[in-house]
Amino acid sequence: MTEPSVLADAGRFVVAEDGPKVLVIDRGRTPPEVMVLLLTIFSLVFGGFGVVSLFSAVTGTISLRSLVIGGVFFAIGVASLLAMNWINASIQRARSMPLSTMRPVAVFDRRHRVYLDADGEVVAPLDQVRFERRMQMTSSASKLVAVTPGGARDLLRGTPFNSVGKLDGVLTALVHTER
DSSP, X not given: OOOOEEEEEETTEEEEEETTEEEEEEOOOHHHHHHHHHHHHHHHHHHHHHHHHHHHHHTTOSOHHHHHHHHHHHHHHHHHHHHHHHHHHHHHHHHTSOGGGSOOSEEEETTTTEEEETTXXXXXXXXXXXXXXXXXXXXXXXXXXXXXXXXXXXXXXXXTTBOOTTHHHHHHHHHTSOO
16 A cells, blocks of 8 residues: 655645545544643743742742742643653654555545545535635634535534644645646
8 A cells, every 4th residue: 555645734634645536634633732732831831930939949039838839830840841742742653654544534536536525435526526714613713624516514623723724725726637
């Protein structure tokens, strides 16, 4: 099995080409990425407050109790930093996984001129498919949809941490060109 070549990478979302097929893949890493953000904030806030408290204690401007509290805050900041690095490494490992091991959200077969869903069922002829970014009801992030005569189908749902970017334009250019 050959590895699909990446044509557009929006972090969590990938558009790849496997011969005459255009694949849309969702790597699905939002929870770990949110955790990295939160741990970064914890590292900065607790670690920063801990360093300031420890520095103040060394210069003699605060009490022993403040020194202990500063030490605990500094330890929380360091632990958050270590956890953030560990989770970030797992995200990088997931990102380096071969795309051929992931199930595509949608397949656009340019040879047979059809749009297939994740289960391999024909949804519509490619000539009747167009791509749009639309706002979601419950999020400030947009989603990517494939508009067909049978209605709009969600391909990818962005989050404030993972945008669908300009994948609609990329897909339009790829799917509606002869190869």
